[in-house]
Amino acid sequence: MRIDRFKSMEVFVRVVELASFSRAATALHLPKGRVTTIIQDLETHLGVRLLHRTTRRLSLTDDGMLYHQRAVAMLQEMNELEAALGHAVVTPAGRLRVDVPAAIGRHAIAPALPDFFRRYPQVVLELGSSDRPVDLIAEGVDCVIRGGLVHDESLVARQLGSMAVVTCAAPDYLQRHGTPATLADLEQHHFVNFFSAKTGRVFPFDFRRADEAHEISRPHWVAANDADTYTAAAVAGMGLMQSPDNRVLREHLASGRLVPVLPDWNAGTLPIVALYPRNRHLTAKVRAFIEWAAALLQAELDPTAPP
Missing domain, CATH: 3.40.190.10 (Periplasmic binding protein-like II)
Structure with a gap:
């Protein structure tokens, strides 16, 4: 059996993160049956059971715990490798879900969106504007911009300024x-x-x-x-x-x-940071948005800029 090992690893990690096939399917924009098939094929390929399934909950087997630990580490290593190699020659495309503070969304990002789409016409942006804490994993958000110190070790933070x-x-x-x-x-x-x-x-x-x-x-x-x-x-x-x-x-x-x-x-x-999940592959569209937002917010963060 031939399987996409990297995709299977990503799906498995997301199922474990969300403790649900249904929520993982929603977050990944895949049919629930497809997520179930990917996990079953992965278990068949590895020759071990990774998850205990009941009607009420999922739990990891001993082999599943080991595989999850290594999978998270490998995904993070891939993420860091791609970041170290610089901008991959990949066209940013597809659905991108981000959340930003309400004031930044209204006064800085929304007015500048024509520039973003001139650069990245193949991206479909879903822009949440709120000052509430966002659970990136559970809500399927690719990245957020927030003000303040970061205390969540599951997130990678890039400071955009202060x-x-x-x-x-x-x-x-x-x-x-x-x-x-x-x-x-x-x-x-x-x-x-x-x-x-x-x-x-x-x-x-x-x-x-x-x-x-x-x-x-x-x-x-x-x-x-x-x-x-x-x-x-x-x-x-x-x-x-x-x-x-x-x-x-x-x-x-x-x-x-x-x-x-x-x-x-x-x-x-007040530091302004972009955040994304530590164990999630940093895609070209997320990287493009963070780089664009960083440049855009320089005017917002510059105390000498005119009102």
Whole structure:
């Protein structure tokens, strides 16, 4: 029997990742019966059973555990080899599913899509725009762009840049509540808070100067979990905010709708990264999107760029 060993390995790893033939079939855009046949043919070729199957769950046999461990390592090695060899002479094509922060999707990526499709007309792009955490494996997403540090070792991260974080507020709010001159003055102020869409955790404000670092939490009239709503609430005069120095913020600062406060303190930087699964083959279309987005976001990340 002749089988496509590489394809069989990819299908097997995805079935194990998702613990389901059906979910793996959906993620791979294959009929469920085809996924089942590939796994059966792989087991026949190897002469061992890789999976215990019941009506409710899948589990790995001892041989399956060994094969899965080696398969993940081999797929990663292939991924790294192709990356090391540079851009393969392969035309980016096919369905590409990515997810980006809502503000970046709306203000940076969507307006520039004609340029992307002039370069890569054979790609079909499914663009998710959200600030919620995305499970790339379970949701069949090829890559995401996110702001912040990466703590998931199952993902490969490529840093695209970073943005300084600015503390600011609307002039109307400052007229009503006064402009803070020291961190102690913040006791008299409300924050527009940002909370995690996954956990509901409210993120504190960061203030740094020389060897000093402070995390400060204050009550809010309103909190948001997407960047555009968060910024709009601050522009409406609902409190102090801390925002990455992107084009949208620079536009509000240039127009006077927002003004910086506490300029003697900085609020750190926010890294912007592209993420994709560590054990997934990095295709030409994913590589093309990441390279294109990296170049595009240089203007978004450049503090000297005009609003």
